[in-house]
Amino acid sequence: MSVLVLAEHNNDKLNEATRKAITAACLISKPVHVIVVGSECENVAKVTSGISGVDKVMLADDPIYKNMLSETTSELLLDLIKDYDFLVAAASTNGKNILPRVAASIDVSQISEIISVIDDKTFQRPIYAGNAIATIETKTEKNVITIRTTAFETAPESDKKAEIERINPKTNPQLSVFIEEKVSSSERPELTSAGIIVSGGRGMQSGDNFKLLESVADKLGAAVGASRAAVDAGFVPNEYQVGQTGKVVAPELYIAVGISGAIQHLAGMKDSKVIVAINKDEEAPIFEVADYGLIADLFEAVPEFDKELEKLQK
Amino acid sequence: MKILVPVKRVVDYNVKIRVDKDTNSVDLNNIKMSMNPFDEIAVEEAIRIKEKGQCDEIVVVSLGPEQSKETIRNALAMGADRGILIKTEHSPEPLIVAKALAKLVQQDNYDLIILGKQSIDDDCNQTGQMLSALLNCSVGTYASKIDFDNDSIIITREIDGGLQTLKLSKPSVVTADLRLNVPRYASLPNIMKAKQKTIDELDPQDLGIDMNPKLVIKKVEEPPKRIGGGKVESIEELIDKLKNEAGVI
Ligand SMILES: Cc1cc2nc3c(=O)[nH]c(=O)nc-3n(C[C@H](O)[C@H](O)[C@H](O)COP(=O)(O)OP(=O)(O)OC[C@H]3O[C@@H](n4cnc5c(N)ncnc54)[C@H](O)[C@@H]3O)c2cc1C
Numbered sequence A: 001m002s003v004l005v006l007a008e009h010n011n012d013k014l015n016e017a018t019r020k021a022i023t024a025a026c027l028i029s030k031p032v033h034v035i036v037v038g039s040e041c042e043n044v045a046k047v048t049s050g051i052s053g054v055d056k057v058m059l060a061d062d063p064i065y066k067n068m069l070s071e072t073t074s075e076l077l078l079d080l081i082k083d084y085d086f087l088v089a090a091a092s093t094n095g096k097n098i099l100p101r102v103a104a105s106i107d108v109s110q111i112s113e114i115i116s117v118i119d120d121k122t123f124q125r126p127i128y129a130g131n132a133i134a135t136i137e138t139k140t141e142k143n144v145i146t147i148r149t150t151a152f153e154t155a156p157e158s159d160k161k162a163e164i165e166r167i168n169p170k171t172n173p174q175l176s177v178f179i180e181e182k183v184s185s186s187e188r189p190e191l192t193s194a195g196i197i198v199s200g201g202r203g204m205q206s207g208d209n210f211k212l213l214e215s216v217a218d219k220l221g222a223a224v225g226a227s228r229a230a231v232d233a234g235f236v237p238n239e240y241q242v243g244q245t246g247k248v249v250a251p252e253l254y255i256a257v258g259i260s261g262a263i264q265h266l267a268g269m270k271d272s273k274v275i276v277a278i279n280k281d282e283e284a285p286i287f288e289v290a291d292y293g294l295i296a297d298l299f300e301a302v303p304e305f306d307k308e309l310e311k312l313q314k
Numbered sequence B: 001m002k003i004l005v006p007v008k009r010v011v012d013y014n015v016k017i018r019v020d021k022d023t024n025s026v027d028l029n030n031i032k033m034s035m036n037p038f039d040e041i042a043v044e045e046a047i048r049i050k051e052k053g054q055c056d057e058i059v060v061v062s063l064g065p066e067q068s069k070e071t072i073r074n075a076l077a078m079g080a081d082r083g084i085l086i087k088t089e090h091s092p093e094p095l096i097v098a099k100a101l102a103k104l105v106q107q108d109n110y111d112l113i114i115l116g117k118q119s120i121d122d123d124c125n126q127t128g129q130m131l132s133a134l135l136n137c138s139v140g141t142y143a144s145k146i147d148f149d150n151d152s153i154i155i156t157r158e159i160d161g162g163l164q165t166l167k168l169s170k171p172s173v174v175t176a177d178l179r180l181n182v183p184r185y186a187s188l189p190n191i192m193k194a195k196q197k198t199i200d201e202l203d204p205q206d207l208g209i210d211m212n213p214k215l216v217i218k219k220v221e222e223p224p225k226r227i228g229g230g231k232v233e234s235i236e237e238l239i240d241k242l243k244n245e246a247g248v249i
């Protein structure tokens, strides 16, 4: 029973999410092969071949795969899946975009965002924004599965290197054309892999005020996140959103500032190890999940927090 | 151009659901049900496209029980033209929904199908992508902007790193993200008008699709409860606790 994992990367670096997907794949079955689809991404394949648990890496390196468009990538996976029992990917926007297209083409249902592997036919996944956990059993031979990365460990390095096999591209169905991408580059860690996250909500009042959080984040080596309300109000870009329909995170420390704690926000962060909430409303539901709640005006508390952290650094 | 918008009846997003230990399922008795929020956004987008004169007819479709007609009626009150109910006992899994939708599209030649990106009950995030596979057409998930350029559709997508713009050939499947638009409320006159609009009923058998699920839900449980509610009085105490008690900074 073999597993094929779709790697997540930007043609240059392998995304951490892939290492989590590999861990999950190893729990499902063996051997585990990883497919790297992209353009000029040989480096990614090399890094992948050194990850523990990977038995083989396949590399489909061609300009048509540069942006990993769904129609083009699923065509390739559809050809490869013939030789595998499982197709697995991290539940990133890429994984979520591509895998269901493959699943439907081979007439199977996808099992989305699993958080645990019970056996190779039985999995657990959150439903209703994580307010219930369903145990799902599949009746099909082949299965297509996405992984909620916060639920699995990062696969470590191995001292061996797996073989890398180059595979030929498939024809491009040319159903869609890439036009442009606006990807923000930040010095700060990425939300989904950060150890500490400082998030702001509507209570921040403006994008400018997010500087208060950035200053704290820089002292803690943290990523900056946001609630939907903060994104909708235009304080920060969409990729900051944490929640049911944004990013799901589980850092060591999550600091929620001026966030009320709606079900949809909690869905994205309540598995964090330690939660801090700073809110002036003592009734705010965020306090129900916070380990350390501070009832205070954020415009006083955050600058003070920042100052104290600065002292601590000295 | 004709647009199809699939709408699903789900537990209202404000309701905090409860797991019923006896029946091993989510307790849906006397619970407020609404249109899936992403589907409202999809309906709104279709209406805006029609208001710009780029669409002739908007059809909404739901797979579900008789009560799903309320959801369809709601979309008609917002401004959709007619509805189809494919009557099933429960809402079936995404693959089955996608197969039913594919049949409708093949019968009726829609140029654009706008779905929600995700149902807030099953959180599957699959149906649109699956439908695009069955139709072997272009797909644009997580759209925050939809434009038209001659015969193509230009969409901006919300992706993990930021935003991506694609040009899709027609027909196309697009799934709506939160920031595509803010849906309107149906006005009273439009609610009245919607009562005159037709809702056709179909049996899944009419479409000739296999309704047998490929996945079985064995058990539904409550997640482990997080014990929160701890308070600190000052920033000083917070820092001390984070450092010495939790050891996270
Ligand atoms: C389909 C759907 C999907 C959704 N997905 C998501 C999602 O993925 N992520 C998400 O976050 N939300 C999501 N939401 C939205 C969610 O329901 C809430 O509306 C949102 O999380 C609220 O954001 P907020 O807490 O920043 O704002 P509010 O609820 O307005 O809370 C602001 C908080 O700031 C506090 N505050 C104000 N001023 C100060 C001050 N000076 N000092 C201290 N505290 C202050 C207030 O007391 C209040 O508690 C979704 C909703 C729907 C319908």
Ligand SMILES: Nc1ncnc2c1ncn2[C@@H]1O[C@H](COP(=O)(O)O)[C@@H](O)[C@H]1O
Pocket (backbone or CB within 6 Å): B006, B007, B008, B009, B036, B038, B039, B061, B062, B063, B064, B091, B092, B094, B097, B114, B115, B116, B117, B118, B119, B120, B122, B123, B124, B125, B126, B127, B128
């Ligand atoms: N039973 C249903 N009836 C109509 N549309 C549905 C149904 N189930 C899913 N959909 C559509 O598919 C989208 C994604 O659903 P899902 O794949 O279940 O997360 C929803 O937002 C709807 O637009």
